[in-house]
Amino acid sequence: MSKAKPHTTLSAKNISIGYKDKVVVQHINFEVYPSELVAIVGINGVGKSTLLRTLANLQRPLAGEILLKSKSLEHYTTTALASEISIVLTEPSASKNLTVYELIALGRQPYTNWIGSLSEEDEAKITEVITMLQLEELKHQKCFELSDGQLQRVMIARALAQDTDIILLDEPTTHLDIYHKVQILKLLKNIARETGKTIVFTSHEIEMSLQLCDQMLLLKPTSSPFGKPKELIAKGSFNDLFPRDTVSFDAQTETFRITK
Amino acid sequence: MKKTGSYRIPFIFLLLALSLSFVLNISFGSVSIPFTQVLSELFSGKIENESWNYILWSYRLPKALTAILSGGGLALSGLLMQTLFRNPLAGPFVLGISSGASLGAALLIMGSSIFSGILSFGLINTISLAIAASAGSFLVLLVVLAVATRVKDTMALLIIGLMFGSITAAIVSVLSYFTTSEELQRYVYWSFGSLGDVSWSQVSLLSGIVIIGIALSIASIKTLNALLLGENYAKSLGVQLQKSRYIIIIATALLAGSITAFAGPIAFVGLAVPHLARQLFNTTNHQVLVPAVLLCGAILMLLCDLIAQIPSSANVLPINAITSIIGAPVVIWLLTRKQKMLF
Structure with a gap:
């Protein structure tokens, strides 16, 4: 078979998300491919769920364009979308x-x-x-x-x-203990590998996502870096995620440490 | 979902129960007609006494049919509302839909004399009553829906239903202060609820409306099942929320509104029967529940009407009182038995 890069299943072109009177996050860009497990991480309240709801077409982006298999998400009917994207919400x-x-x-x-x-x-x-x-x-x-x-x-x-080719999950590991968290994430990873589906989930389990995900989107209000975990660590994207006098990121062990 | 075929036995049982309660219902009344005569009239059209024939055909049969239509219809509207509002306590009575219908009826019956300048039609026939009551219930449903989309808290919905009851009571008392005593009496009798006094033409009109309501509900079965997951999931499964919501609401308003118009506000059937059907069939699949609540509602109503008749007595109790006496304990029993109500 050809070695060309597979087509993206879902991509965001400079989108802004939020609600009528309030922009939550701007300038989000990413491209995800089949068989990938992708995490959307960020601090509490940054807009992870809002982004996921936007990707699921439960609400519209304020600006920019979301492409599903290189066709704009807006051009899908509710019925057509039902066989492309499935969701698992916190509710x-x-x-x-x-x-x-x-x-x-x-x-x-x-x-x-x-x-x-x-x-x-x-x-x-x-x-x-x-x-x-x-x-x-x-x-x-x-x-x-x-x-x-x-x-x-x-x-x-x-x-x-x-x-569906894409499964979106909102906080699939909240309320679970560490064993069940790992169990769910490994399950998602296996599903992506075995079925070729693209799985995108939001999480604040940054350390676990670093170990398991193919790509990550680190959601921040102004710029949201996207890439492979190693690349993001190398770029130092996690360093200023939290105030450094409280929690700091250790690139060696890929973990967050409490600053003493 | 389990194959619908595996529910055949309970359905046959319910159909038998329906036929039995139907025959029982028309066999008893203020005039005692021997049971064998009723059966012979039903199956061969032969009956000894000409007046028995008249009683059966002009009074008891239309009444029994009204009982079937209103029992089944109210139960179905309750089921639709419980699923749509994700609330096990929803029902035409609790959410104020019956109050809306009462308000429409009150305005028509008692308001026409007060506003005779504007409403000088003088045509308070059953059709205008049905339209007024349906319009009233439809308006209340729209308000409830508008609130339901904004307020996620299900308690708020129930409180709003109660408020509609209060508003209706207030407007009715204002109206009754100004109205003539004949019209007031007419409204009070209507609000007691009664399955009798319906002519064949009224029964056929009611059955026409109820059948439209049932057809809309059947068309919504798939949507209703998706709504069990919640609205966001339903949308992700391809449900066109806005459109489906309106279809379900129109079906509910047609059912609850028209039945309330013809039979008066009947409490608890809409709330209790869907829970009974879920217990009986142990499923939430609307493919099973829609026919199940229709049958259970019809049976319950026939039996309530049988009790209301007080066999072989000339007195007839208000049907609304009977359904409440039977329905309220059922709800309490369900609540205490399962700790929490599910839909």
Whole structure:
């Protein structure tokens, strides 16, 4: 096969994000490719979720252009977008009365008929996803019976069942202990490798993201550097992320240290 | 979702229960007609007594059909609202939709004499009553929706529903102060709720509106299932939120508004039946729930009406009182049993 660089799945051209009366972040640029795990990191309240919502077309960018497979995001209809981008938000499903299977099956909606009946193909996909995420035992449980970590895996399974080239996740590791954090991130990494999907997630787990991600976007109000973790460290992008008299970045160990 | 086919047995059971309560409903009333005669009239059209024939055809059958339509319709509107507002306590009564319908009806019945200069039609027929009540409920629903998009807190919605109840009560008391006693009596009787006194032409009009409401709901089944995840997820699954919301609201307003217009404000059916159906079928899939609430609502209403008749007595209790007496304990039972209400 050709060795040419694969086409970008999602890219941002100098976008500004925010709300009507308030620009949150300006001049965001990035390009992500198939099979990549990409983290959007930054300090609390910088606008990570706003960016993710903008990428999911839940709100519009204030300026600039987002390209999905080299076509502007604005030109996709809601229906067309449903088979391109799936999301996992911080809010869990509104109804906790759904069973795990029912919730994952809802991911097939873009492909089902007018009344939402599942075809054999849909069911095969759902079973595949359930096996992949090892949810067989939870299949018939209701969502309100699950732990946070299990529910997060179910929400990821739903996004996978939607079978889109891009999966966007907002803070997939909050409320989880370190073991479950790593478990979820490694799971995402494997999904990206095995399925060729592009996975973009927001996180304030900068150290873990440095170890696992292919590319990172460090969101800051004025300039948001984007690149491979090593490149960003070499450029010193993390050094002034937090006030240095409190927390400083150690490039050697790739960790943050409390300044004593 | 589980295959809809695996729900066949409970559905057959419900259909049997519906037929049974239908036959029971038309067999009892202020005049006692032997049960065998009712069956023979239903199946072969033969009955001994000509007046029994008249009672069955002109009074009991339209009443039983109204019970089926209003029970099923109110339950369906409750289900639509619980899913749309992501609130297990939503229902036509709690959210003030019935109050809106009452307000429309009150303005029409009692306001027409006060504003006779403007509203000199003098045509308070059932159709104008249905339009007024539907318009009232539609307006309230729009306000509730506007608030629901702005306020995420579900408690606020319920409080707003209560406020609409208060506003309605206030306007009704102002109106009743100025109105004639005949019109006041007419409104009070309407607000008791009654399934009787409906002619065949009214039943056919009501069934027409209810069928439109059901059709819109069936068309929304896929959207309703997506909305179980929340609006953002629904949008990411390809749901056109704005459009779907309006379709669901129009369906709710048609159902709740028209039924309230014909049968008066009937409490608790819309709130309690969807929970009963979820318990019975143990699913949240609207492919199952929509037919299930229609059947359960119809059965419950037929039975409530049967109780309201006080068999073999000339007295008829207000249907609204019966549904409340049965519905409120059901809600309390659900709350205490499951610790929290889910939708």
